Structure formats: C-alpha cells, structure tokens
Amino acid sequence: MSNNLPFSALGLDELLIQAVNEAGYQNPTPIQAKAIPMALTGRDLMASAQTGTGKTASFTLPILHRLAQMRASKAIRALVLVPTRELAIQVDNSFQTYGKHTAIKTAAVYGGVDIDDQLQVLKAGVDVLVATPGRLVDMINRKHIQLDSLRILVLDEADRMLDLGFRDDIQRIVQNAPTKRQNLLFSATFSKDIKQLAHDFMRHPVKIELENPNSAANTVSQSFYPVDQQDKPEILSYLIHGGRWQKVLVFVRTKKAANKVAELLAEDGINAQAIHSDKSQYLRIRTLEDFKDNYFDVLVATDVAARGLDIEQLPLVINYDLPKVPQDYVHRIGRTGRAGQKGRAISLVNPEEKKLLAGIQQLIKKPLEIEPLPYFEDGEVRPAEIEEPVSKTRNKRKPDLKTGKPAIKQRSGNKSRNGSTRKPSGTAPKKRPAVFSGKKRKS
C-alpha cells in the first residue's frame, strides 16, 4: 500500500519523521502522500479514504507540524471530532505516538466516563483536543471549554458522525470556533449530506478522492456462507474450531446478540468476549487491550463498538449477520487487511439477509464469493437455498453438522445447539472441512 516516496519528501518536521520511523513506517501510504503536503499549506481539505488506509496520520502529522511552528500556548489550537470513544482514543494515541518528540500536549474527551476527570486534564492546558461531539457540546454548554484559539478543525469519519445524528452538535461546535481556521474533513463517502456539510463550514476545500472509497482494501478476500439463521451459532463455532483461528473479530448487529454469541462460543470451548456500548468504558478498553494482547481468541462486537478498532495483524473478520447499512460492511471488513496486510472477511447470510447482501455487493461493485458449507466425514451439509422463503426452511430438521445426520432437536440446557453430543472443548473437527484445505473452495 505504501509507495517508494520517503516521509522526508513530504516537508514534515524532522522530529515527526523520526517518530514515524520509530513507529515502523518508512513510506507514506497513498492518502498520506496526497493529503499531508496539501494540509501543510493550511488550505481546507476534504478527503475520501477507505478505512485502514493510514488516514489518521494524514491529519495528525500535518497538525503536529503546524502547531510546532506556532507560538506555544496553553489553549486548544486543534480539535478533532470523531464519532466514537474508541476512535477518540485511537486518534489521541496517534497524536502521542507521532508527537512524542515534540512538546505538544493532546487529550481526548468522550462520553461514558466521568466528565470531571476529563476537565481536570484540560485545566492543565492542551494543544490538541480529540472529542466526540456530544461530550464536547456538554462541556461547551457548561462553559468549561473555550475554542477561541482554535486554528485547525478536523471532522474524522464525517459520514459516520452524520449517521449517528451529530449534525446539530457539529454545528454548535463550529459556531464556537473562530471563522479563520483550517478545516479538514475525512469521510468514507462524499454523499450529498457530506457535500452539504462541507459547503456549510469549509472554504474552497481541495478534494482528494482515492479510488472507490466504498471498496474495502483489495488485500481482503470476501466470501459468504448461505446458511439458515438457526444454524449460525453452530457454523460459526465449527468454522473457528476447524480453521483453528485465533484472533477473530465477529460482528453482530445488536448488543444482545453480541452477548449471546460470545456466550455460545464460550460454551463450545472457544475463548470469546463481547464488546458493545452497554459495557462500561473501562471494560471496553480492557477487553480491547486483552484481545490485542492475545488473552482471548474471539471478540464479538457491535458496529458502534468496533469503530476505531485498530488491531494490527487481524487476519479474519466474520459477519455473524449483515449490517443494515451497506457502508457498515465496508467498515467492518476494514478491520482486517489493514495497511497492506492480507485479510479475510466471511459473512454468514440467511435467506432474509439476501437484500442486504445485494446492497453490499452493489456498493462494493463486486459479488462476494460463495463458500460451500464444510464437508464432513459422514456426509455433506447442504447450504440453505438463499432463494427459498424463510418459512419453508426454518423448521426443517437440519442435518447435524458434526455427523451429517438430521438433527434430533434444538438446543436445550447443556446439550449442543443441534442436540448432538458436544465435542470436548477446544477440539478441532476430526476431518478439516475441505473449505479450509482449499479443495472445495470455488476459485
């Protein structure tokens, strides 16, 4: 993904280049190569960058450079608005990583944690503030924060902020900032709403559009299993066991489903934890850190909780269900294959999700590859007919995934989900499904 141009060619301060190199990066990614020199000129900029492209550094680096050249002050001179707390923490970390050889101070404020602790940090004076709009408006309303000295405003993942209903909050924040400032906007899409937002608060922005912002990194292979809803837990568990996968991110649509799926996987001897917005901020951060540090294998997450997750070398994302909004699919699978690494995204699609699948394929402008269900020693488990009405398939006796025989009854108590005797925890299937050996996979 990166090109041969060295970071030193972008006009950045030596101390920043040193920090970037220490972070392990020698060459800018395409969005960085385009956005950094432009942002350094002080012009307004709107960039469409798909997730995982290195877009964060494409605004943190020029901001650090520009602030380092200004006279030091204890006032907020750069503000980055982000849709979620996770992204706020990630962006703040990025400022700290790249700004470690400078004296620039950064802080992040977001909801769900004690506001007084955050105000305490701000009192000491920060140069860069990363904030979710809701918490910042709260602070502005209580007159705890001044934006009079603001010189640079960034809207990161602007499309997502609009999706989450932050338009009015953004408006309110902008009203509190000086009109003379640089504006940077990053968004996965340039929808009508985004263009309107840019029109409302930017001045003749330079546009940077990388090729199809709605297609996930092309290093991610994308496929799906057509399955019945009732079989999803069993298939998910079987795939994880069979593939002997460690570090899998599983997406679900609801908080309830996140808890349930993590629970079901744990019952099958898979080390899984759930992350969603009902969990305390402390718990979310700890769960995420534990996942990054390989303390458990499978993280089950909702879309909002997963925003901003930056996990290096995440090889696999599984969509336990498809998101209602096609763009969320791109964000979900963007968690793998980051910064040029190879990744794989698998979706479990039930007949009712056929329309959602069509929407996704239309957005990413390519079909997802169909995976045949795994082949087992005693017979083949046939994929559900995706065209068949759900009512026809729902109550059929499904074949037992492990024996290939029809299931006797649905899950109850300690029995496995299809009524069969469960394998001991952690055991892989006797015969690896052909899909993993590559024999049955369609090319």
Ligand code: AMP
């Ligand atoms: P982002 O799109 O900002 O979330 O970044 C995605 C990933 O790319 C993060 O893990 C970054 O640390 C990483 N990254 C950022 N810049 C570079 C670079 N120039 N070369 C390689 N990886 C990078």
